[in-house]
Amino acid sequence: MVDVRNHSLVPEHDLLSAAEIEDVLEEYDIKRTDLPKIDLSDPALPEGAAPGDVVRIERDSRTTERAVVYRLVIE
Numbered sequence: 001m002v003d004v005r006n007h008s009l010v011p012e013h014d015l016l017s018a019a020e021i022e023d024v025l026e027e028y029d030i031k032r033t034d035l036p037k038i039d040l041s042d043p044a045l046p047e048g049a050a051p052g053d054v055v056r057i058e059r060d061s062r063t064t065e066r067a068v069v070y071r072l073v074i075e
Helices: 018-029
Strands: 012-015 037-039 054-060 066-074
Touching: 018 054
Parallel strands: 037 066
Antiparallel strands: 012 054, 054 066
């Protein structure tokens, strides 16, 4: 079985700490449930991801060097 997390086309996915989550929510003035969602079955999620966690996804961008997005893990 291939681990897609190691594929060159899959952007970096990192779990945020509780403090980092609070910083993101405060910066954007939103609630956790306002974040876009990512399903727990997504093979790109880091090991140990659980519903309610927030993942930072960093991908290449043509307009900026790196684009950062946040997703709430759901079942």
